[in-house]
Amino acid sequence: MTLSVIASCALAGLDAPAVRVEVHLAAGLPAFSVVGLADTEVRESRERVRAAIANAGFEFPAGRLIVNLAPADLPKESGRFDLPIAIGVLLASGQIGLPELAPGRRAAAMASSLSRLVMAGELSLTGALVPIAGALAIALAVARRQPDAELIMPAASAAEAARVPDLHVVGAATLADVVSHLAGTAVLPRAKPARVDKAPAPPCLSDVRGQTAACRALEVAAAGGHSLLLVGAPGTGKSMLAQRLGGLLPPLAGHIALEAAALASLSRTQAPPYGARPFRSPHHSTTSVALVGGGSRPQPGEISLAHHGVLFLDELPEFNRQALEALREPLETGKVAIARARHRTEYPARFQLIAAMNPCRCGWHGHATRKCQCTPDQVVAYRNRISGPILDRIDMQVDVPSLGAAWVDASAGQRSADVAERVAAALAIQEKRQGGSNATLDTSGTDRHCTTDPAARELWKESMINLNWSARSAHRVLRVARTVADLAGARKINAVHLSEAVQYRRPGEQPR
Ligand SMILES: [Zn+2]
Structure with missing residues (x-):
């Protein structure tokens, strides 16, 4: 295989859009380039990947290596592409051994297991995996996009990601662990969700x-x-x-x-x-x-x-x-x-x-x-x-x-x-x-759910005129009155509920 494709994620707000990490190994003078509008950090990741591969006991291939992070128009920062790039390099250079299968079935088995895989993780020079920021955000996005995915992450981040129910998360300590996992020689267990610390009792x-x-x-x-x-x-x-x-x-x-x-x-x-x-x-x-x-x-x-x-x-x-x-x-x-x-x-x-x-x-x-x-x-x-x-x-x-x-x-x-x-x-x-x-509640929701009895309606209209409310304020009062009525278990807002809500607008003291 001279071309490999690994799925990973970028981070954009709370979302983690899919990123394809494509690694191509071609004959030619040794070179290693990363394209796809990667910023400084991704370029630095090149050096980490090179050292981690060597220190994990593999060989950094001699040849022209091109890594493409697609799509190009996503912001891609942090080192979380280190792991997928390193695995892509090892796959493209044929250094990842597969479970013993008939030669014809190998490629197919690899393709199907790879299509389920999503990886994110930063590498240290020694080949150890370093925790990443936003592990839970990534897990939430992957679970939404591809519920049958297997997400491989640094062990320290995996416990956090494993809080997402029904998502298969695997934590690995080193690059070598991930390689053995993929090769089937030492399959890593599914990560357990991080322990929930008991919150201290809030003040009374x-x-x-x-x-x-x-x-x-x-x-x-x-x-x-x-x-x-x-x-x-x-x-x-x-x-x-x-x-x-x-x-x-x-x-x-x-x-x-x-x-x-x-x-x-x-x-x-x-x-x-x-x-x-x-x-x-x-x-x-x-x-x-x-x-x-x-x-x-x-x-x-x-x-x-x-x-x-x-x-x-x-x-x-x-x-x-x-x-x-x-x-x-x-x-x-x-x-x-x-x-x-x-x-x-x-x-x-x-x-x-x-x-x-x-x-x-x-x-x-x-x-x-x-x-x-x-x-x-x-x-x-x-x-x-x-x-x-x-x-x-x-x-x-x-x-x-x-x-x-x-x-x-x-x-x-x-x-x-x-x-x-x-x-x-x-x-x-x-x-x-x-x-x-x-x-x-929005305006139409307020109209639909904040139903008043006639006396309350009259009081609301009167207060609106007398207290010079904007339409926005008037709706706010109605929503607060709805809550007062809910606390009382009432279906309709009555004049008592409404007058309590009116009090909460501090009439006369609002700056104009
Ligand atoms: Zn004063």
Whole structure:
């Protein structure tokens, strides 16, 4: 065989498009070239492949070797093509022995087993396989594209990839192991999924004292996937509340747990325990690239690392305005597109936003005992730092009042476990009714599922006029009211449900 073809994958966002690694060995002066718009790293891979083949006890063929990575227009970075290139070279030069078969059947047997194979792995100079980034993303894409595939990966990455059910993943430690596996002399076992670390128990809502209304708002936000802005003086417990949102949500399972873990595996940050809701709280000095993703080599941003979890933005007005504006599209669509010079990368970003801010610059506006130093103009200016369109996209806005001395006698909040039960029941109703949370309903879905009784309808129309809502705001209120009704187990939204939802728009305090 002088031509060999091995299947591998590139990475584009969370997707891993198929790449064909073609290796052709021709007579001629010794040369080794890689074509197919490969970047610097793939060219470096040439040197690693050459050393790994020699150090694994094989011979690097003398002749003209051409490697083509197709299709040409995909971005191909990282060393994950080392393994398929090395195997391709060994196949093309006839150094991989096949199981003993009649000569006529050899080629056919090889072709059929090769067509099922997908390989990805970086080689060290010694021939050992080095773990690769995005192993789980690759496994998800391969399982979707070719469910009967056998995916060969470095042993350390294989355990992660093996979380994908029904996909045959094999982990190998060295190039020589892969060769023996293909030759049938030492077949490698199917990889076992990585152990699931038990997540530490999330902080309990009962730690929050006295903030009954804010705790209720947190429950409603959790029960419908709604974004929430908490406004209150320093020390009123806004961060405490935000950190308890994750504990009210059901743990991740099935495909969504895989997707969240795959996004974490694409980035260099510490991944949360498998199945735990991601909770990301970037500092307000964060750049818009770090927040929404991007960079010369695209990486998922905080909003994608918070996919299926919680994104907490404390001190919202202090965030870079450009960074906040970049949240507008993902808040609507649940994904973010990053345009690079030649390619467009897309990452999912269906996160639940919880934000917190002080009522004014000094922080004490409306406080029970401390005096605010700001002029009324300064208070308005501070709130105007968050643009109307962003505020418009936050479903619920709630005051977290300072309790002063009353805090001492205030009762503890409800236990997270009790609230989580009600939240899970409400989310189950929504899943059954419309296949997603109320927050994800579009305009037609809102019209179809947010049915009101006549009194509620009247109240909704009245509030819309009196409080000067945009159509977008009016629909948001209706979706929040739908969640309040779901928590109450009601089929139709009534005036009580609706008026609770109206409260969450903080009328009169919205900057215009
Ligand atoms: Zn102030």
